[in-house]
Amino acid sequence: MAGLYVHIPFCAKRCLYCDFFSTTQLGQRERYVEAVVREIRMRRNETDEPIRTIYLGGGTPSQLPAVSIARILDAAGRDGKEEITMELNPADATPEYLSELKRTGIQRLSIGVQSFQDELLLLIGRRHNAAQAIRAIRMAQEAGFENISIDLIYALPTQTMAQWMADIDRAIEMKIQHISSYGLMYEEGTALTLMRDRGQITPTDEETENEMYDSLCERLRQAGFVHYEVSNFALPGLEAKHNSSYWDGTPYIGVGAGAHSYTGNTRSWNPDDLEAYLRGIENGSLEREKEVLSxxxxxxxxxxxxxxxxxxxxxxxxxxxxxxxxxxxxxxxxxxxxxxxxxxxxxxxxxxxxxxxxxxxxxx
Ligand code: SF4
Missing domain, CATH: 1.10.10 (Arc Repressor Mutant, subunit A)
Structure with a gap:
């Protein structure tokens, strides 16, 4: 089997720790969807194996209306798909939007909760607060999503062990099926790294970070989660199929600006520049960089x-x-x-x- 990754680079605002390829040029969304649909049609038969999983990641895919998501899935084809996941920002969740997403064929949501603590969400520049995160999860459940993943970050500046354990417990209590959890990284050039360098925030020490990680693993194990990848935990049978393909060498096609593809012995990637990507697709001259793996x-x-x-x-x-x-x-x-x-x-x-x-x- 093979996977299809669709990168949606739009964000309403940049989070302070983020170094992913994303843009706040929301006015380009329609043009971008056209380009992505075109690229999918051109490349969907690129691997010998049929596409079984689709992942819409970002950026913020939930900055697109459901009708655009449906257009992308129409181009990719929904038949025979074992998993179709979309990332959702809690601030974008409304009951109507979630019901519409369900109807487009999205089967699984990955919600960017990051923390259930208002002060920490504010500190890292997220658009949502804790109440919105909780509401987004409930709305998704009410809309009929039975496979929900959330992201949680630990080792945030000022985060206490008690806050961290409360976040994990909240996720368990809310009957989430999958958790992806990462220690905060200070990436070069981000606003948070600048704040650290200026002494405005103090990074968590290594010992505490390790303790937070071990507590996460232990607590989720007790709650019946399978720790199937360093940063990923799932209830049995609900391990992410698309993401697992990255770790087990399954081929995948990445479409959209900055997206990477892998076909067994070749890795290639689209330009991580919105205008270069759009023009390349529109003129039929998109140049992807390529590396043949020895x-x-x-x-x-x-x-x-x-x-x-x-x-x-x-x-x-x-x-x-x-x-x-x-x-x-x-x-x-x-x-x-x-x-x-x-x-x-x-x-x-x-x-x-x-x-x-x-x-x-x-x-x-
Ligand atoms: S929403 Fe996600 S992609 Fe966008 S800036 Fe924040 S962390 Fe980065």
């Missing part, structure tokens, strides 16, 4: 992505690339990796804290 690149990628998941990587795979001694060290001495009965290596909880070091050791 055996070494593919091996490194499999190690890097596989070890992020609870399936890990086959140990035999490492044998081919002289990882034997390193693996022995990592499993016996450090206990950062464990062997499964079917001969795979999976990062332990202790190992996840130092995953980048493990990956570096195993890469060639």
């Amino acid at each position: 055996e070494k690149d593919l091996y490194n990628e499999r190690v890097m992505l596989g070890l992020r998941t609870n399936k890990g990587i086959p140990e035999s795979y490492l044998d081919v690339h002289n990882g034997r001694e390193v693996v022995t060290g990592l499993t016996r001495k450090q206990q950062w990796l464990r062997r499964t009965e079917d001969g795979r290596l999976v990062a332990t909880q202790k190992g996840i804290h130092v995953l980048n070091r493990i990956i570096e050791d195993l890469m060639i």
Whole structure:
């Protein structure tokens, strides 16, 4: 199977921590939808395998009216799809909009909650407050969405452990099926990084961040969630199919400005410049940059992505690339990796804290 990712780069306002490709030029939305529909029609048969999952991500896909979402899905085709996900900003949720989205064929929502604490949402420049986040989840449930994911961020400046645990408990209490959770990253050039550099905010120390992560894993495990990827947790059987394809090497086509595609041994990407993308599609001259992956690149990628998941990587795979001694060290001495009965290596909880070091050791 293959996946289709559609990037919708529009945001009503920029969050202070964000370095994703997004734009506040909302006046270009209609033109952009036309371009995306055209690109999907041109490229939907690019992989040998049929497209089974669709993911509308951003930016903020919920800045598009439901009729535009329907046009995009018409172009992609809804038949035979196992999962169609769309990201939703809580500030855009209304009962009417959510019912319309349901009718377009969106099966799964990924809601950008980030926190249920007003002061923290304000601090990172989100458009919504906690009450709106709660309302958005309820509205989505009432509109009939039975597979809802939310994003939660930890290690936010001033965030206490009590606030963090309250956020996790709120998600459990609200009967969310899937949680993606990330520690705050200070990306170069973002407003939040500037605030840190000026001493206006203090980043969370590493020890507290690790404690927050471990508490998240533990609490969600107790609540019956499967920790299937470093940052992703799902009730059994509700692991994200589209996102899983990124980690297990399934091909995907990425359409829209800045979107990346992967076809097994080639990676390509559209320009992350709105005007260059629109003109390229409109003139039929879109140039995508391309990289052909060598055996070494593919091996490194499999190690890097596989070890992020609870399936890990086959140990035999490492044998081919002289990882034997390193693996022995990592499993016996450090206990950062464990062997499964079917001969795979999976990062332990202790190992996840130092995953980048493990990956570096195993890469060639
Ligand atoms: S809504 Fe999402 S994509 Fe847009 S600025 Fe905020 S974090 Fe970035």
